[in-house]
Amino acid sequence: MTYFLIFGRAFFLVVFAASAILKVRDFRSFERHMAATLPRLRTGVPLLARGVIAVEAVGALSMLLPAPLIFYGFILVLLVCAGFTAYVVNLVRKNGGESCGCMGESRVPASRLHVLRNVVLLLLASVAAVGSWPTAADGPGLVADHLIAAVPAIGTAAAVVLFDDLIALFTLSPKDSD
Template identity: 40%
Template structure:
């Protein structure tokens, strides 16, 4: 395993665990967003889907973290993230103004920034899976590991606060 694989494993696991913790802290926001996205009127359906989503995210994070299952976990994370991107893109295309509850309560509706975020996370997972599959295992240096872990932590923060970063650099006069 080399630094790219370590970076992708830490970043993807961090994003998924943070998303799970956020969903567990505010499940009603996620339930209503999922129900609205799927046009399901019944709350129990939304509640079940939230539980399924939490289980999927936690399961993929566990696969990514465990060394023996990391390649499969990163492949599953790629599919999960690109699936999220497709789902969000469909919502954006339909011009639905549903808040993004990915990392806790939010007023920011799903938009292109969320599609880009999920595509990028999927690409990071795919790159990590490829690195594990095709790169020879090499010894990691402590300094390189520290830098990689810092980069992964910054990546998790960037993903979690992508709405705020986008708002910071977007034109306030445009609505």
């Protein structure tokens, strides 16, 4: 379980930090996306957009908590992933062609693949939360343990961060099939 928890920490640190950074980088675009996908909250969109970025940043930083407290970090990540999953499911059900906005601006519309990705994130966060329940045997682990688990976690996180680009890469457009 030690390797899995190290993997989970590194994975969610990279995913949540990248998501927050990409949204801050083009904040106006993220704000427009929020206004388009949540029309009932139009007046609260600037505050909500800042709140989403803040929660993602706190989620990333929570992965740096020491062993007895990391449980709460994984619970936070689990709750945030649950909220984001509900948002993506709503977008897919509306079928308005909007992107999920998960990593900032994207031309790829939200789809069942995005829901599946988020369900996998929910499962990973759930297992990590259960596995990180504080025990007397918790310790910092060896540097080698952290490297063995963190390197594939960072690679996997990169795939999540670049998810829309990967979908676009492996999806033929109508022009391409001619």
